[in-house]
Amino acid sequence: RPPNLTFKLVLLGDGRVGKTSLVLRYVNNVFSEKQEATVQAFYLKKHLVIEGVPVTLSIWDTAGQERFHALGPIYYRDADAALLVYDITDNDTFLRVRKWVKELQQMASKDIVMAIAANKSDLVRSKKYDIQEAESYAATIGSKIFVTSAKSGTGVDEVFIDITTHNRYV
Ligand code: GTP
Numbered sequence: 001r002p003p004n005l006t007f008k009l010v011l012l013g014d015g016r017v018g019k020t021s022l023v024l025r026y027v028n029n030v031f032s033e034k035q036e037a038t039v040q041a042f043y044l045k046k047h048l049v050i051e052g053v054p055v056t057l058s059i060w061d062t063a064g065q066e067r068f069h070a071l072g073p074i075y076y077r078d079a080d081a082a083l084l085v086y087d088i089t090d091n092d093t094f095l096r097v098r099k100w101v102k103e104l105q106q107m108a109s110k111d112i113v114m115a116i117a118a119n120k121s122d123l124v125r126s127k128k129y130d131i132q133e134a135e136s137y138a139a140t141i142g143s144k145i146f147v148t149s150a151k152s153g154t155g156v157d158e159v160f161i162d163i164t165t166h167n168r169y170v
Pocket of ligand 1: 120
């Protein structure tokens with residue numbers, strides 16, 4: 001019987017970009033328009049099977065509000081992967097992603113896997129979003145952009161599964 005691998009994933013990003021919503025969509029398949037701001041952080045577990053191997057994903061959702069920024073290291077310190085989330089309709093939230101990446105590059109594990117979720121894609125009409133700049137930035141850090149919507153569910157399974165699969169080969 002193959003070992004039950006455990007991976008620790010941390011979500012980081014600005015306030016209100018949809019980190020909690022992505023986790024709740026992925027784990028419980030629910031969405032709330034009135035999702036409240038996270039205080040400090042919260043934890044959820046998800047069991048999945050990747051290529052026949054049982055994997056436990058332990059997910060840490062962090063608070064995005066600036067006043068909680070200093071708590072970051074507690075959660076990313078021993079993380080295998082980080083999912084950096086921004087709001088596709090708000091460029092400032094992408095700057096916060098860059099800031100987190102810099103911090104992770106300096107402070108986190110050297111082989112931490114990073115993926116970027118361009119969330120709230122349901123708010124952009126007829127897929128007219130522009131993620132070119134984000135994509136070229138992601139390439140420079142060896143990462144990928146996933147267009148997601150916690151509201152509609154678009155891209156949500158994909159990003160969590162990709163980041164977990166990627167981890168298996170690190
Ligand atoms: P903090 O806890 O402050 O860091 O916020 P967060 O990043 O966890 O965001 P949260 O999941 O609390 O969502 C903030 C608001 O955005 C809520 O009102 C959600 O309903 C809404 N929201 C989250 N994801 C989406 C999405 O994909 N589409 C739309 N339209 N709204 C979303």
